[in-house]
Amino acid sequence: MTAQVAEILHYRGEKLSLCGTPLSLYLTNNPLPLDSEMISSACWRGYIGEWLIENGRLYLTALHEPFDDGQFPLSLIFKGDPGRIFVHWVTDELRCPMGKLLEYVHAGFASVHEQDLLLTIKQGELVSERIVQNGKSDEPGVPAGYGPGAWTVMPSDGSRQ
DSSP: OOBOOOEEEEETTEEEEEOSOTTHHHHHHSOOOOOOSOOBTTBTTSOEEEEEEETTEEEEEEEEOTTSSOEEOGGGTSSSOOSSEEOTTOOEEEEEEEEEEEEOOSSBTOOEEEEEEEEEEETTEEEEEEEEEOOOOOOTTOOBSSSHHHHTOOOTTSOOO
16 A cells, blocks of 8 residues: 555644544444545545644544645534534544654555554543654755655665665
8 A cells, every 4th residue: 555645644743744544433333524636645545644642632624635736624524514523433542743754655554653652542532642753864965854855865885765
């Protein structure tokens, strides 16, 4: 599987990449009725979720079309026009990679960055957070952050990351 485009998480005033799909469990029983003509191998799920942690609670705030400015209304899967959804069904450890890319893995969200912010969510509530140090990049010119820009930089020795 191709490396996947991250979800978006707003937390403590920062916009972070979220390497996971908290909506997938809900969509198992409530499929998203998408008519997307374009499916990309970098986004098999067909959407990019936008999330917010506020007052210790995790909310879904938007669903975006991948590689487009379009947005799916949340009312496609939630009744009415809720604006944002408290995701009480989510119990998981969410991973937000930070820093420079250390190792590119051409599969899912498996690439390794200098740090991971790990957020433990239980029934939609943030119960803990920690930062894991994965190493330090000495490679000049490697951009920080999760995404294709970091994945496509060639190291100075000519090898592919």
